[in-house]
Amino acid sequence: MTPHPETWLTPRPEGLWCAPGGFHIDPTRPVGRALITHGHGDHARSGHDAALATPGTIAIMRARYGQDAAGSLQPQGYGAPIRVGEVDVTFVPAGHVLGSAQVRLAYRGSVAVVSGDYKRRPDPTCAPFEPVPCDVFVTEATFGLPVFRHPPDGEEVGKLLHSLEVFPERSHVVGVYALGKCQRVIALLRRAGYDRPIYLHGALQELCDLYVRLGVDLGDLRPATVADKAALKGQVVLAPPSAIADRWARRLEDPVVALASGWMRVRQRAKQRGVELPLVISDHADWDELTRTLADVDAPEVWVTHGREEALIRAATLQGRRARALSLVGFDEEEGE
Amino acid sequence: MKPFARLLDALIFTPARNGKLALIEDYLRHAPDPDRGYAIAALTGDLSFARAKPALIRGLVEERVDAELFRWSYDYVGDLAETVALIWPEADSRADAPHLSAVVERLHRAGRSEVPALLAGWLDALDSTGRWALLKLITGGLRVGVSAGLVRTALAGFGKVEAAAIEEVWHGLAPPYRDLFAWLEGRAPMPAVTAGTGFRPMMLAHPLDEADLATLDPRAFRAEWKWDGARVQLAASGGAIRLYSRTGDDIGPAFPDLVAALAEAGPLHAVADGELLVARTDRDDLAPAPFAELQQRLNRKSVTAKMASERPAFLRLYDLLFEGAEDLRGLAFGVRRTRLESWIARDPRPRIDLSPLVAFDTWEELAALRAKAREDGIEGLMLKRADSPYVAGRPRGPWFKWKRGPLTVDAVLMYAQRGHGKRSSFYSDYTFGCWRPRTDGEGRELVPVGKAYFGFTDAELVELDRWVRNHTVNRFGPVREVEAGLVLEVACDSVQRSTRHKSGVAMRFPRVSRIRWDKPVEEADEVATLERAIPA
Ligand SMILES: [Zn+2]
Ligand SMILES: [Zn+2]
Secondary structure, eight states, X not given: OOOOGGGTEEEETTEEEETTTTEEXXXXXXXXXXXXXXXXXXXXXXXXXXXXXXXXXXXXXXXXXXGGGEEEEEEOOBTOOEEETTEEEEEEEOSSSTTXXXXXXXXXXXXXXXXXXXXXXXXXXXXXXXXXXXXXXXXXXXXXXXXXXOOOHHHHHHHHHHHXXXXXXXXXXXXXXXXXXXXXXXXXXXHTTOOSOEXXXXXXXXXXXXXXXXXXXXOOEEEOOTTOHHHHTTOEEEEOHHHHSSHHHHTSSSOEEEEEOGGGGSHHHHHHTTOSEEEOOOSSOOHHHHHXXXXXXXXXXXXXXXXXXHHHHHHHHHTTOEEEEOOOOOOOTTTTO | OHHHHHHHHHHHHOOSHHHHHHHHHHHHHHSOTTHHHHHHHHHHTOOOSOOOOHHHHHHHHHTTSOHHHHHXXXXXXXXXXHHHHHHSOOOSSOOOOOOHHHHHHHHHHOOGGGHHHHHHHHHHHSOHHHHHHHHHHHHTOOOSSOOHHHHHHHHHHHHTOOHHHHXXXXXXXXXXXXXXXXXXXXXXXXXXXXXXXXXXXOBOOEEXXXXXXXXXXXXXXXXXXXXXXXXXXXXXXXXXXXXEOTTSOXXXXXXXXXXXXXXXXXXXXXXXXXXXXXXXXXXXXXXXXXXXXXXXXXXXXXOOHHHHXXXXXXXXXXXXXXXXXXXXXXXXXXXXXXHHHHHHHHSOOTTEEEOOEEOOSSHHHHHHHHHHOOXXXXXXXXXXXXXXXXXXXXXSSSEEEEEOOOEEEEEEEEEEEEOSGGGTTSEEEEEEXXXXXXXXXXXXXXXXXXXXXXXXXXXXXXXHHHHHHHTEEEEETXXXXXXXXXXXXXXXXXXXXXXXXXXXXXXXXXXXXXXXXXXXXXXXXXXXXXXXTSOO
């Protein structure tokens, strides 16, 4: 008889544990062997003895953590199964950020897929999500409420371009998360025909360089030197979300403060962040994508984690699936958004 | 609708006054007539049509979205219009989005029963920003941080005329202001100034910071009692009589007894500012009944004869804006006051009286009078500079409201509920109770006496939230029942009898004034203490 995934895949304080494989997935504390879905800080921690991840994720971990990333880092490309302990492991594109993967786990004829973070809409900077049939689908639920419906990316980038027209004298400081969002916003601007230089806060430089080395074209990027305010007038300046409200951004002349995040969908939240131009651009699936993915994957059972579980459990139940919350600790809802 | 929705959305996020002015002027340059006129009226609160109640909107959305999912979403977002705008299912193919003018004109003609279908059709045709703007419009609360004064400044900027010129013609005009735009675009002469029964935006007061009294000269101010009723503007011209609420809604139809009594005494031609109150029926003079009596009437759109005779309404006036066709608003308050007194003396009407001035020489003397005032209907004092003209909005300096000190009780925290919006991750809504003897004679029990959402700092909220989570004994959805272990000092404006609460009492405007981490729950107040505070 094939064992139900709940007998071999279990939540532990340090993360999701697969006993027959002898590994954790995205553990929040250093462990012996870890599978890493993608490079965001709340998924890829440093200090594991051994880590298995896609080549893209490994490059990101090396860039972020240097030599301390892990005792050993083993790259494994998309689509090719590898046996770990008694479990066959396959990385499948998740469409979240460069290198991001879902993990397909097969053990004695029973299959579970751990989505990690994912989205369904096209992203010029990473491979698109692929639905994989399974017995249990473990899904994220960052935007697990029906109010979260991200508008088309083009419309949101259009808002930024329109604002540049209306306020040609003002610097437009856009808060973006350093990994993924930053490069995606640049790529979307380029797609929309914006070919002027884009200025980067120092904290964003390294990962942009990495994306370029890995073959993602980002156009003319320049360091944003706040000292030279005049050069930044009417330009797009990208900065980490933490920098847009602090002294760094205030040293610019009368900046328009924008923030690219799925949370910007709710006005109160945008206002709370002091944002003048909210851009609803997210690297996570919105509500429609989440519920569509449950239907596409069509697993009889769904475990929900990493966000607002209750509503997505309700939606899965209304689709006729068994669903429950998987309580994992240590994930940060702002991380990666 | 789309340009209007974009404008509202941008206004919400633009903090700077100049930015807001630029956005409005830009809109006026691009939007056609009559859309832009209706947009202006929406911003200044001068539109009137059949409004939709929150319950109607909830009903529409729950036909389309799972009720549970809607409830969680509303809990998170905290604002009904926004929740519905975001959650409304996107139609596969959209009908053409309606123009703002089409929406306003259709609603103006619509009967109440037509509103749901109209609204649903428009929601299907709009995108989420459009839906949000429509819902804000139809529920009558735009709240985009734009005053009527700012809108008029933008109009002045748009037409390159003086702001005072806009002020002058404004009150004679009605939406969609075609003559105004014709003038501002140089296509027609300046519109004539007229009086009438239109709503004149009210002048509002700032709360008094007692520390500021030292800087204010008592001789420059006049004091009046602040009545615990509803602020209204009486606008009468010939046979027509309107009673406008602060937001410019005509609430006259809900008070036919009052309107009829005013009309019976002959033609009335004036605009006056005053308080709508319910008179006590056990007295021959006009003496205000507790606010709860008025609340009974404000809650309904029409009134039964029984209701009107048990709770007769009257007006207590404190300002005169127009006498006949003469606009008094530019005159000093002291002068307007004299005109009001002589006007009432000359043409007395049943159900109208004069709000008296409170004489005083020093702030100390006035403070003592305020502290003593505990009778029905008095909420505190109003201070008005004798030399202040009547201007729309809430100018800083000329008018202050000085509410009387609150009542406080020590109550025990019983239930906590998750808040809305930015507080949705905290247990921030607290139900508290007081002691009363058990009916079986065995000791005492706690019964809820009220609910408070504010009064604490963000840091205190974090502590309260932690306390709630650590002392939960039961959960009901978003509500947690906690053990009887924490005393809250709760302040309120007054206490009333209530049939809705098990305790038989209800507090008006309760708020947490202190968290008594130190106080044993046994020492919290009894319900009897609250009952003693109910006005006889
Ligand atoms: Zn994540
Ligand atoms: Zn992530």
